[in-house]
Amino acid sequence: xxxxxxxxxxxxxxxxxxxxxxxxxAVEAGQKCLADAHVSASQVEAFYLGNFAGPSFVxxxxxxxxxxxxxxxxxxxxxxxxxxxxxxxSAFFHAVSSVAAGLYDLVLVxxxxxxxxxxxxxxxxxxxxxxxxxxxxxxxxxxxxxFAMIARRHMYQYGTTREQMAAVAVKNxxxxxxxxxxxxxxxxxxxxxxxxxxxxxxxxxxxxxLISDGAAAVMIAPLERAREFTDKPVRxxxxxxxxxxxxLDLKEDITTFRAVRMAGEKAxxxxxxxxxxxxxxxxxxxxxxxxIIATEDLDFIPRGQGGRYAIEGRTCLKGERPxxxxxxxxxxxxxVGATGVGxxxxxxxxxxxxxxxxxxxxxxxxLAENLGGSGATAVVTILGAA
Amino acid sequence: xxxxxxxxxxxxxxxxxxAPEQFTADAPYQIAIVTLADESRRTVRIAGERVHIGDxxxxxxxxxxxxxFRKST
Numbered sequence: 001x002x003x004x005x006x007x008x009x010x011x012x013x014x015x016x017x018x019x020x021x022x023x024x025x026a027v028e029a030g031q032k033c034l035a036d037a038h039v040s041a042s043q044v045e046a047f048y049l050g051n052f053a054g055p056s057f058v059x060x061x062x063x064x065x066x067x068x069x070x071x072x073x074x075x076x077x078x079x080x081x082x083x084x085x086x087x088x089x090s091a092f093f094h095a096v097s098s099v100a101a102g103l104y105d106l107v108l109v110x111x112x113x114x115x116x117x118x119x120x121x122x123x124x125x126x127x128x129x130x131x132x133x134x135x136x137x138x139x140x141x142x143x144x145x146x147f148a149m150i151a152r153r154h155m156y157q158y159g160t161t162r163e164q165m166a167a168v169a170v171k172n173x174x175x176x177x178x179x180x181x182x183x184x185x186x187x188x189x190x191x192x193x194x195x196x197x198x199x200x201x202x203x204x205x206x207x208x209x210l211i212s213d214g215a216a217a218v219m220i221a222p223l224e225r226a227r228e229f230t231d232k233p234v235r236x237x238x239x240x241x242x243x244x245x246x247x248l249d250l251k252e253d254i255t256t257f258r259a260v261r262m263a264g265e266k267a268x269x270x271x272x273x274x275x276x277x278x279x280x281x282x283x284x285x286x287x288x289x290x291x292i293i294a295t296e297d298l299d300f301i302p303r304g305q306g307g308r309y310a311i312e313g314r315t316c317l318k319g320e321r322p323x324x325x326x327x328x329x330x331x332x333x334x335x336v337g338a339t340g341v342g343x344x345x346x347x348x349x350x351x352x353x354x355x356x357x358x359x360x361x362x363x364x365x366x367l368a369e370n371l372g373g374s375g376a377t378a379v380v381t382i383l384g385a386a
Numbered sequence: 387x388x389x390x391x392x393x394x395x396x397x398x399x400x401x402x403x404x405a406p407e408q409f410t411a412d413a414p415y416q417i418a419i420v421t422l423a424d425e426s427r428r429t430v431r432i433a434g435e436r437v438h439i440g441d442x443x444x445x446x447x448x449x450x451x452x453x454x455f456r457k458s459t
Contacts, residue, residue, distance in 0.1 A: 125406040136429040139417055139452050140402060140409045148400035149419060156398070156439045201401040249419045249427040254398065 001100045003223035005233040005386050008037020009345040014214035014333030015183045022058050022114035023070050025215040029338075030071035030110055033217035038229050041072030044219075045104040048095045049080045050088025050111035051337035056126045058114050067110060084130035085286060086241075087111065089340025089370030089379030092218065093241040099220055111342065112215035113335035123211050127336070130373040132247035144208055144287065146248050146374045148200035151289040154255045155202070157304065160292065162202055164307030166193035168288035169206045169330055171316050176327025178357040183212045183333030207288040212333030216342035223386060234348045237365075238271030238382035240264075246376040255304075259378035260297040260369060267367075267380040275299035278382070279362040280321060280350060282343040284371035285328040294369050295323065298380070322360045325350065340370035340379060347383045393423040394455065396441045399432065418443070420455060430455045 010032025012025050026049070034041060049064040060066065064078035081091040088111025095109045115123055124144075128137045131146060141149075154160045170190055176182040188206065196204030219229075226233035244259040245251055251258070268274055275298055283298075285291035292306035300321060301309040309315060315323035326332045326346040329339060347366040349355050355363075370379040399418035402409075409415070416432035420443060433446050433454045442458040 119407075121405065121407040121410055124404065125408065128406055137406075139429050139431050140405065140412065140415060141417055141429060142402060142404065142406050144404065145400050145402045145417060148402075149398040149417075152400060152439065153398040198401075198403045200403060203400075247429075249429045254419075 002102060004096050004099045004220055004236045005223040005226040006218050006236065006344065006348050006383070007221050007226050007229045007233055008033045008039065008219035009217070009348050010036055011181055011216045011342060011345050012214050013181045014212045014335055016116040017213045018116070020213060022054055022060060022112055023067055025114060025213060026067040026110055026112035027070040029215035029217040030067070030108060033108065033219050034071070037219035039106055039219055043106050044073050044076060044108045046076050046098065046107045047073050047078040048091040048107060048109045050091035050340055051080055052082060052084055052087045052113060053126050053129065053336070056129070057118060067112065073108070083377040084372035085284065085336050086340055086370045086372030086377040086379050087337045088216070090241055090377060092341055092344060092381070093239055093379050095220055096236050096239055099222060105221055105225060107220050108217060109220065109341055110215065110217040111338035111340055113337040114213050115211050115335060116213050120211065135247050136249065142200060144200040144203050147287040147289055148203045149248065150254050150374070151202055154289060154293065157255050158307070160307035162194060163190065164311045165207055165288040165292065166190055167311040168285060168291045169193045172285060172324050172328040172330040175317055175325050175358060176331025179327045179332055182327045182331055183210050184331045203287060209286045209329035209334035212335040214333060214335035214338045216338045216345050218341055218344050226386060232352045233386040234351045234383050235386040236381065237273070237384045238267035239380070240266035240270065241377065241379045244376050246373060248374050251375070255293065257293060257297050257371065257375035257378060259375050260294060260371065260380065263378040263380035264298045267382050271382040273365065273382065277365055278321065278367045279365050280325060280360045281323050281367040281369065282326060282328070282346050283323050283369045285324055285330050286334060286371065288330070290371065291323065291328065298367065298369060317358065317360065325355065325358045325360050343368040343370060344381060351383060351385050394420045394443050396437050396439050396443055397421045397427055398439060399437060401436070418455070428453070432456065
């Protein structure tokens with residue numbers, strides 16, 4: 001297997017953009033990425049696109065060649081990956097696997113979602129399609145409802161509090177306020193977070209990530225060729241994609257994501273590092289409780305202590321191990337299909353030392369965790385300076 | 387639903403305030419994951435009084451394919 005490097009990144013701003021369509025967002029990210037990688041469209045050997053629900057949100061199918069041709073890429077395999085909120089994490093995993101196997105040298109991986117053209121109840125219904133439509137969804141569970149039930153059980157088993165969850169929102173909003181590409185650049189207080197409008201008890205609007213439009217892209221290549229294109233290649237040290245049941249009621253213990261634990265173990269082993277070595281991370285905070293559980297599942301902190309870990313400030317920008325310096329899905333925004341590749345862009349920016357006001361102190365080894373649905377897909381990636 | 391649904395307890399629960407399009411008229415409503423006597427779990431709707439983790443519940447009826455449970459008396 002060949003070592004693989006990220007040689008270029010490109011992102012749009014995340015937000016609500018009524019005058020932008022899905023393709024223009026994806027094309028913008030792709031073109032920015034080509035420019036950053038010093039690669040022309042004609043050199044790209046394959047295009048992998050993560051997208052969750054383009055057909056439902058905007059009525060467009062056959063998305064990979066639809067986007068690729070807009071970037072100027074034709075004639076090569078163009079394939080869409082769907083794994084709910086881990087769609088582009090999955091696209092990235094498969095792209096890295098194909099380059100590592102020697103199938104291609106230059107692969108462009110994109111992720112895009114255009115969500116804000118639909119009403120909130122309709123968005124809730126489309127997102128619920130990432131759950132089990134024959135059971136939980138039929139009864140009336142939304143995604144916030146599934147994570148609310150996870151939170152309720154975590155509170156019951158471990159004494160996790162509303163304040164500990166709110167601390168995640170306060171931290172991620174503080175970071176997002178400094179991120180020029182973030183959807184919500186607004187600092188919030190603990191009082192505001194606790195007094196938010198209820199979405200699904202115990203979660204309020206401040207526990208939930210945003211409904212956003214946006215796109216992201218990365219270019220990957222064999223490490224041995226990376227310096228032909230960039231002075232700052234970032235190496236993919238470890239990566240794993242895993243799976244679990246889709247329905248929450250089929251999981252033995254809903255206070256942990258088994259898929260994340262397995263992906264973390266595999267990625268740590270592949271990278272030859274332990275959780276202790278990870279200096280900073282972008283974790284999938286689709287809901288505040290999801291960040292708390294991710295810190296436990298990835299062994300940053302023992303089971304049941306993630307809430308305390310968050311409220312003690314150890315994961316804030318100046319803390320011992322910054323989590324979601326970008327603002328996370330909570331403040332940066334969560335254009336579902338763009339999120340996984342967006343996290344890779346954020347980690348690469350930190351490793352390059354180009355994160356400006358959001359630059360973390362130690363930035364040679366970072367981890368990204370991308371979660372699909374209520375944990376049926378997980379992708380964990382460990383990136384390091386090459 | 388049958389006698390297999392005796393000794394059912396609440397594993398976790400939530401009250402949904404922001405509902406998907408097809409259930410906006412029902413909101414707020416409570417749903418729960420309940421543990422059945424054979425240890426399997428099922429996601430159900432709760433009727434009447436609010437329930438909490440550990441509460442015993444019993445089947446009331448199926449409405450439009452949705453199983454409704456309520457706190458045991």
